[in-house]
Amino acid sequence: MDADDETTAAMIDDEIYANGGGEDEKRNRPIISGEPLDVEAYASLYGGRTKISRLLFIAEQSRGCRNEAMELEALRMAYDEVKKGENTQWFRDVAQKIDGRLGPEYQMDLAWCESVDRRAEQKREKLENELNAYRTNLIKESIRMGYNDFGDFHYSHGQLGDAFKNYVRTRDYCTTSKHIVHMCMCSILVSIEMGQFTHVASYVSKAEQTQEALDPITVAKLRCAAGLANLEAKKYKLAARKFLDTGHELGNNYNEVIAPQDIATYGGLCALASFDRAELKACILILLFFVFWNKVIDNLNFRNFLELVPEIREVINDFYSSRYASCLDYLGNLKANLLLDIHLHDHLETLYDQIRNKALIQYTHPFVSVDLNMMANAFKTDVAGLEKELEALITDNQVQARIDSHNKILYARHADQRNATFQRALQTGNEFDRDVKSMLLRINLFKHESNQKQSKKS
């Protein structure tokens, strides 16, 4: 069976690279793969604030891993992006982190900071005056636009709390459901950046209630946001469902939050960790469809667009066809780069553990007895470690089996229902006995107390 595995693995590899688009001649490198991340290509997937926050996150992580080249690359790109915007706080942070290591062009530019701050102050005064004027005139629509502009202003200057407050204030002045949807989308965006995913969830549900005003792209955006909120809340099954429900229409329309690959990655990993086999099969089909549709629609877009999606699809395929060793291997390769993702970082360990446990459980499920040596081979681990892992799973009641440590065999064990029922019945009887007796005693004591009180009163 092992030889078989090798050839099929090789074939799958070819398949992955063939999927990349027959029109390109050279082999397309996937963006997130076992090889070090191409920061530039990765960053090109995003826009807006999330681009910079992701770059900063990558820089932070690389510093932790002492990967100076990647750190500087990320910081350089962050510097360029920040300078295009108006967020002086971020600029100061980035310049400080670079610390002169990238040469004179990437130094702290105080003049720039000051001019931006001055302009910001002027703009803020202007906006405030306008808003006050609108407020005195009591024109709802203008007030709403005023608060909205204020929110946008704060957002671009990195004052997320103020931005959120202003967006929420527009709620009172919304007259059509389109306004409400707009407000929700802005609030969601700011909440995601602030990391407050409970707000995200509530605004998503608020937006979803206005059915009429929702076009397919907005629906897809909302599903994405809901998926992210679930991911952060560690509800992996719900997150996977939301991500996979996001339609292909999303395309690049939400790249200020998330890239299409991310949907596939997040959705795929969460699905692997939490779906059962039937749902997993459906997931594979959805991802296939995702690939196909996007290939048809977006074949002009960046070349590496599709590379990741087949990767995740292959991982899931491996898992589904019980090629656990190659699946887990692959996941291990992807790990380093997935850790650089701002949303996955905190959850990757848990997801990986869950995936590994599921693999172990699924492996043992169909058998009456399993040779632990063969299983250790299949999972590329040693027997002692495997025994420990299985012990944890059995204690947790996720695997119904017993280990014969002497002969290194795992025997399936199905509880004897009849005996268990008798035992439970007898136990319930004893508990009833005990509880009723102590209850009758307590009643007696209460009667005593109340009798004493009665006699004291009279």
Added chain:
Amino acid sequence: MEVLVVNIQGLSTNPGDLPNLHNILKQAHDSLHAESIRLLPLLDMLDPSLHSLGYLYILEACTSSALSKEQASAVVLPTARFMNSCSKEQIQLAPEKFISVCKRFKDYVMQLEAPMRGVAPMLAAIRKIQSSSEHLTPLHPEFLVLCLLSKCYKAGLSILDEDIFEVDQPKDLLLYCYYGGMICIGEKRFRKALELLHNVVTAPMSVITAIAVEAYKKYILVSLIHNGQFSTSLPKYTSSVAQRNLKNICQPYIELANSYTTGKIADFETVAQKYQEKFDNDNNLGLVKQAISSMYKRNIQRLTQTYLTLSLQDIANSVQLNSAKEAEMHVLQMIQDGEIFATINQKDGMVSFLEDPEQYKSCGMIERIDSSIQRIMALSRKLTTMNENISCDPMYLAKVGRERQRFDFDDYDPVPQRFNI
């Protein structure tokens, strides 16, 4: 005095004369008390079983003042004989006197440092004064104290096995359950001990008593030994004073319980060491040691859930014992006690864990189930009767009637108007 004796002898035989005799004795009460211990020789003229009431009054007068050691030892023997042989009907006429005589008897026996002498008479006394086997008398806790001090645990158990439903004094019940718990611990009947201590801790009380505190401490330890776990939240029906205060007073024990649940023996032992003096002062050190050994047992039992066979060395490693030999000792002991089912293969150093051989098919098991069902049906009938009694209780009806006033006069009102107090 002689007149009194003659009266007693004369009027005791006929049950119709007893109230008369009782009055005479009550009138003579003070003069008897004045004589006190000098009345002792009078007892020789009376027969405890025939002239119980008179005997009782004289005995009570004898013991009413403090006695020296010799006087005490002189009184003890006749009292014991009296308690064994007195007549139940006559005693029922003056229960408080009887109880106080028995209590003083216990004090003398303890003073003479011979608690064993008091066990059998006290048991007999309980039987005489109990109105039914479900009745708790003030003598019950005294009896249990004697059993504890003389280490006659089995005698104590015979009383404990009876269920109590009627209580005269709440304090008696608390003491009874506390001492009963200690006796059960001595006999290693941890389930019953847990029940009794639970009753103390959850009894209705308006202030925290020392009994409740000590009972709670033992309750924690026994819960660890028997159940392997302890939850600090007391049931809802516990009194609010208990819920608020018990945990704070017994802090070292709570810490101990928390370290037990982690499963690490080393941690548990460190905490036990830390508070060793405290445990010793409370006389709970023995229980703490038992808790430690129960931890080993529980860890080994957990292994039976996961493994079919396991080497002794692996058992020693996972349970944190020092060597395979020690593991073998532990496993052997547990097999003998019937706590696990296993066989040890000494050649390979392997232990094979077996399933519980109980198939629930034997006659004995069917009898057991049948008796359980009968017992529970009886309990359930008892509950229904109690419910009916309360619904007829005038005080209950009065309270309910008061609340009924809100309703319209014309509404169907099952509570008669007469009870709208």
